[in-house]
Amino acid sequence: MANDKPYIVPSGWRLLLQDAGIDSANVLRRASLPEDLLSRDRACLSRDEYFRLWQGIEDEGSDPALPLRIAAGMSVEAFDPPVFAAFCSPNLNIALARLAKYKRLTCGKVLTVEVTDNATTIGAEWLDKSAQPPATLVLTELVFVVQLGRIATRERICPLEVRSPILPGKANDFTEFFGVSVRRGDVPQVRFSSADASRPFLTANESMWTFFEKELNKRLADLTESATTRDKVHAVLLELLPAGGASMDAVAKKLGVSSRTLHRRLKEEHLTFQKVLDDTREALAMHYLKSSPISGAEISFLLGYEDPNSFVRAFSGWTGTTPERARREMALVH
The missing domain is CATH 3.90.1520 (H-NOX domain)
Structure with missing residues (x-):
């Protein structure tokens, strides 16, 4: 664990x-x-x-x-x-x-x-x-x-x-x-x-x-051994997302396993690669919107999206609102 x-x-x-x-x-x-x-x-x-x-x-x-x-x-x-x-x-x-x-x-x-x-x-x-x-x-x-x-x-x-x-x-x-x-x-x-x-x-x-x-x-060896597959995938995604290379194959290569093995290990934790990717992107998006003035287009790039509209659609699916509306609401709270 x-x-x-x-x-x-x-x-x-x-x-x-x-x-x-x-x-x-x-x-x-x-x-x-x-x-x-x-x-x-x-x-x-x-x-x-x-x-x-x-x-x-x-x-x-x-x-x-x-x-x-x-x-x-x-x-x-x-x-x-x-x-x-x-x-x-x-x-x-x-x-x-x-x-x-x-x-x-x-x-x-x-x-x-x-x-x-x-x-x-x-x-x-x-x-x-x-x-x-x-x-x-x-x-x-x-x-x-x-x-x-x-x-x-x-x-x-x-x-x-x-x-x-x-x-x-x-x-x-x-x-x-x-x-x-x-x-x-x-x-x-x-x-x-x-x-x-x-x-x-x-x-x-x-x-x-x-x-x-x-x-x-x-x-260090004990720490690596004890980390869940989700934690390992999350850590690699944080590194790969800004470069636009956050595919399952790329993550598996970084972890030194096959894509099939990565899929199996995530399944054992009742997860999919897409779920971990979405959770990571959502957390990062909320961080950027809350703590930086960068535009939605720049955030979409940092999250590995080729098209800003894809980011807006995904964000709306995660939160039920748009990135800019979420930014305004967080600004009012803080």
């Missing part, structure tokens, strides 16, 4: 919040979460609970520069094994590659790392785009990537570029921290020079990494 609470909150977060001047008890009350949550060894949350936790942190902190306060109190001990393993890396290139590999053990997010001769870029995308993460969460993760490099090298590494779908308040404070202004981008992204990305980590520890690697790989 798939884990419906894949978001892990390390117990070290309580001290991290305390150092940032945040009352964790108030945060948990704001988020309607158990009062002992941050005392647990590895608290597991659903996506909605995780986002509520971060919204509670944002509301309790009541400071647009809160991510910078959190960064100031960062230490290796505050994090879980995947992040600790990153600190054990020889340099930032390898640290980011390890984070990308093991991120889904603690969060429903995909990290991508691109290394060229001149730069290293790390970007992030939520697997489930049906809800918008709190601004403080998005910005804290950008700050974290830079702070990781600074703590590990004991150097003031400054990225070449920082992009975010949510621009920070107190922009000057973030510019001073990063060394560059945060620019708007479709996904959170940080780009480092090749020199900084290959700068030696003073926290490098190969024997400690060897100790962690076996356990992390086991967790």
Whole structure:
């Protein structure tokens, strides 16, 4: 059975919040979460609970520069094994590659790392785009990537570029921290020079990494094994839909099985490929309509439709209304 609470909150977060001047008890009350949550060894949350936790942190902190306060109190001990393993890396290139590999053990997010001769870029995308993460969460993760490099090298590494779908308040404070202004981008992204990305980590520890690697790989294998076929298809569709290649054959190829096997496994879960595809498209459509100004034609393209009219007909079938009417109604509610 798939884990419906894949978001892990390390117990070290309580001290991290305390150092940032945040009352964790108030945060948990704001988020309607158990009062002992941050005392647990590895608290597991659903996506909605995780986002509520971060919204509670944002509301309790009541400071647009809160991510910078959190960064100031960062230490290796505050994090879980995947992040600790990153600190054990020889340099930032390898640290980011390890984070990308093991991120889904603690969060429903995909990290991508691109290394060229001149730069290293790390970007992030939520697997489930049906809800918008709190601004403080998005910005804290950008700050974290830079702070990781600074703590590990004991150097003031400054990225070449920082992009975010949510621009920070107190922009000057973030510019001073990063060394560059945060620019708007479709996904959170940080780009480092090749020199900084290959700068030696003073926290490098190969024997400690060897100790962690076996356990992390086991967790990763267990996670893959426990995921339902629907979850696996949904995750692949999120990747393939914008490219227009979300056929059953393409998904099966990505999963390393035949279309016939994929059909059989979905049938065992009382599902069809079309049902998972429709559910994924509907969730994405509602997300785009609620959180972005892009047109219906652009949304239809991102959902893999060749014709915008096909998207409108499908959306009406799912919801009983048109995309634009749904957008107006959601705007009135929010």
